[in-house]
Amino acid sequence: MAGRKPVTKKVINSPETCVDDNLRGVVAVYPALKLHPKHRVITVRTKNDTGRVAVLGGGGSGHEPFAAGMVGSGMLDGAVAGGVFASPPTGHVLYGIAHLYKYNSGGVIVIIGNYTGDRLNFGKAIEKAKIAGIKVEGLIVGEDVASSQNKTGGRSMVGEVIFYKLCGAMAQKGYELANIRDMAAEANKYMATLGVCLSACSLPGQPPLFEILADEMELGAGVHGEAGIRKMKLGTAREVVAMILDQIIDHLKLKAGDRIAVTIDNLGSTSFLEMNIISAETKDYLESKQIVVERIFAGHLKTSLEMHGFQICVLHLNKEHGDLWLELLDFPTDASGWTGGVASQSGDVDHGDDLTLLQADGREMTPGPSLSSKQQAVLKASLTAAATTLTQSEALLNKLDSGCGDGDCGITLKKFAQATLSYLEKADLEHPSSVLWALSEAAETDMGGTSGGIYSLGFAAASQALANAKYIDPAAWLSAWEQAMAAITKYGGAEPGDRTMLDTLHTAATAFRDNLNADLKTLLQKTADAAEAGCRATANMTARAGRASYVSLEHVSGEDAGARAAALWLRAVLDSIAQAY
Structure with missing residues (x-):
């Protein structure tokens, strides 16, 4: 049709099968996980009752590795996938809850992204599970600065993955269901995310969701392909990072001496080179404000298909709970999508070159014959x-x-x-x-x-x-x-x-x-x-x-x-x- 934007190319079989094909790919690469195909649920493989709490996450597809990539010891016990950018139906969520409870008699905590569809479908599944006698609690999380003034609070961004990590570690440590839920609810008060995108993404079989000029960026873009709260001229990495962090610092009321953990989320097609630059500028800017950066996690965590952009999420490690939260972030996990690990933990930060290694000319030999x-x-x-x-x-x-x-x-x-x-x-x-x-x-x-x-x-x-x-x-x-x-x-x-x-x-x-x-x-x-x-x-x-x-x-x-x-x-x-x- 005249004037219609062209469909974006993607290597898929069909828009109709791409979600199921994606889940098949997850377990093809990680066969230790179990796929429940009719309900689009992926879980850890368990034969006996662990006696502990299980953690269930999920939401729309198109955010990979979220959420199936976060299934593993120390993070999620299960994830339920909806259509691309669409909440999974209540029945699928209920199946995930029931399966996890069968092997985890400590109960199930369900992390719910702060979106209307997820709130309704996950919420209804939780209530039906309770009626069936399942010990389950839900927690709605959202930390987006750009939408924080909404009646229902900020949208759930990459912070949702951080809740998987916090709750998963507590569950693995043997904490009870109520303790895990209370901890996560408290952490949500001390977390903020804001990001930008340089280009739009597109649903399979569809054109880009919005247009943006070559010299522009969208501030506050969402993870469902939504345009941001306003368009801005594209600046340098240093300028963009400073602009984002200023708003996060103000939102969390951070001050010199405060300790934080930072997550830098790749929204899809941002290169490793760009992500590393963004990470360096983030650390430098925060330290220039005398804010103590305890951890930086960066990579593809909760994406928006092929969107070119990134989010910065900050968790304020407050005096009351900061040490515990840091311990939980450092707790080992074998979830494939988590980018942190032992190398992420603080160590000797005295970077520099050993200038004694190379001599002035790097050459040891006689000069040979001379010229007149x-x-x-x-x-x-x-x-x-x-x-x-x-x-x-x-x-x-x-x-x-x-x-x-x-x-x-x-x-x-x-x-x-x-x-x-x-x-x-x-x-x-x-x-x-x-x-x-x-x-x-x-x-x-x-x-x-x-x-x-x-x-x-x-x-x-x-x-x-x-x-x-x-x-x-x-x-x-x-x-x-x-x-x-x-x-x-x-x-x-x-x-x-x-x-x-x-x-x-x-x-x-x-x-x-x-x-x-x-x-x-x-x-x-x-x-x-x-x-x-x-x-x-x-x-x-x-x-x-x-x-x-x-x-x-x-x-x-x-x-x-x-x-x-x-x-x-x-x-x-x-x-x-x-x-x-």
Whole structure:
């Protein structure tokens, strides 16, 4: 239909079967759990009465790993799944309660998310269970700051998972039903969550639930695909985290010296890189307020399908109950979806590098033969010429790299060239092995990436060869050249004929060896001509190594950018030497 938003792609069998297929997948991966397919319930496997309290959770699907992923010792004993973003029916919840009570005579505590559908369906199931003589209690939890002014209180966000953890640990420790319920009710007063989303999610077979511009974010987005309370311009991670935490701090009335546990929930498609940055900024901001961050838990806990965004949940570890709550959060669990563990607990936070591990240049060897003053001048002039040529060729090399690479060959080599020019301003050029080692270090630190690694390897191997040479003559330079190519092949995997810079270097080195006994002018000219020929030959080669080997042949045309770069700086070096002599 005209104007209708396109359906979002998902790897499912059908919208109608996706919930049941998801539950089958859970037990396929974790066969220690038991699936009750007709009622969409997953439980721990139990043969005998534990005598303790069992914990039941659940709600709509689409929030995975919530809730089935939180089933395991020390967390939930069972979870009941509804349709995507839909509460499970009363009968299914009642089945879950009855099954857990059969094997847990201490009773069942049911954690209910603060949504109308869940309140009604779970509540009715609890009342029917009580009529049937089952010892059961329910607790409605909700901690969302954005909806906290509603008559029924804030919506249940990722804090619901924290209640699973608190209650599950207490149950495992043998606490009675009333004690567990009272503890959770108290903890709910000291918990607050607020989040943002950068893009909407979509139900299976449907288009996105709302629209948001590329430079916007929704503050206070819910976990059922709801838009937030207002749109805001997207800021940096530091700015967004500070904005969220300011509101949570105000809501909980936190002050300097207060202890907290933080949960950072991935709403679906937020990358690990982003989540780690968010976690670091959260810790730094809270500590800048002199609030004591006892724990940070982060990851996919209660998601909203593929929504791009995150929530921050803070539990104030108050003086009366904080130590117990922290103990319960640290209590071991084998629930697959829980991201905490021993590594989450506080330890030595003295982060830093041991600068004594690496020496100034990381190199222990004799410098080898030295150069005369004239030779030093020639070396400096040739390196300057090579660096200048690479700087001037930035656009050409980027263009050659754009089809089969990421278009930055010229940029990368320009960085190296500029580092080389800076080095030459004050460098001691007496020992060429030391000069090549310095270039190896510059390639590693200033050039970076794959190209930096290749050049760094090559210069390091050439440096070692000159350090071991008896004299600095053409034969010594050839040996250094060949050892550099051997190192690149050994670690990079490329060989001549694979459409890389080695095609230029190998062809030129062969000509250099063939003309070692010729006069200097002939040696230099033949080598330069061979380098050009080796470079041009890559235009007709099939890439078998390097970035170009990963892309379709239709995108690989013209000379290889790395081969052209090598031909350019080789020509510059050889021409500079020829002019000096």
